[in-house]
Amino acid sequence: MMYAVLAGLGTGFSLIVVIGAQNALVLRQGVLRQQVAVVVALCAASDAVLITVGVAAGSLSVPPAVLVVPRVGGAAFLLYYGYSAFRRAFRASALEPAAQPAATVVLTCLAFTWLNPHVYVDTVLLLGTTSTTWGADRWWFGVGAACASVTWFCSLGFGARHLAPLFTRPVAWRVLDGFVAVITTVTAVSLLTAIRT
Template sequence: MSLSGMDISLLLPVVSGLGLGLALIAAIGPQNAFVLRQGLLGEHVAVVVALCVASDLLLISAVVAGAGALLEHAPVVTLLLRWAGGLYLGSYAVLAARRALRSADRLEVTRTTGAPRRAIVLTTLALTWLNPHFYVDTVLVLGAVAAAQGADRWAFGAGALLASVLWFTGLGVAARLLRPLFAHAVTWRVLDASVAVVMGMLAVGVLRG
């Protein structure tokens, strides 16, 4: 095999992992909504992005190493994760709806006061690890495709991790460009109302299985 042929054979699983990772991670969800919100606020963006990427690194590595097959055969664990995630998504929808219903003045105060770093860290971890879709996408979908890669599964996993880095970094940075639009309280109301609807629908879907 020529050198160029070897390079292509090594690159293909990375590109495949990158493409599938972006396709899965780009869906609207609580994690993406939270990263976008923090990016718009300009608060602890680097911390939030780092936690999201680190979480993906841990789970993707575990899945590529074979933990996905174990979780598939643990229906009790899957059921517990589904209920915990569904309830958490529901509570997040309620909080988003409350923010959308606040008065303009109160919303402005909330927007400029800022939240403690510890609260941001805990919220990011909860929205990531209590989200059933995090496990469905990574363990079942990504894990199944990674297993089919054979010896190239680690290159595939590296591509999926690259997708996580690019997506969350881009989302956190690109949010700054939207700040002029979110200078008005009504825009925040629309965002929070949309998040409440989406999170509510996801919660119902998760609880119903």
């Protein structure tokens, strides 16, 4: 049991500790200290649900055509968000980040999570398939993977506040928003490219 949990923890970390669009959002909210607990909880809970589905489904084979619509929708959303971040990086009025309504933050977080096919590939397909190698202990593997998700999002979201002094300088916000714009755009392009492969 313990080996399965540790394997799930390690595998979960290997998949989630990559700065993608979702992580960039968590980082930004953490630096702003706005709706951090909500964003962290939504990301971790969503991962837990998807990991559960993956473990329950076991070895799952999804036809590529099924992913076309979510890929296009996810790419469109990411391109829009990347464009918004790019504009923030070059507009003087955006150098002093304004608080966003909680509903906007929640909807953005949910969109980053549920409209991104990469999340399904990592949690449902990869973790789900890997869990089958643990037989009866596959659920403990899933517990470990979910714990990795909770640990990562808590560390990223609540740890980002230590970067706040750095973000008293306008140039730091330009760099962060530029970084978010690049990450979301690259992710969107990779989603659209995957449709043709």
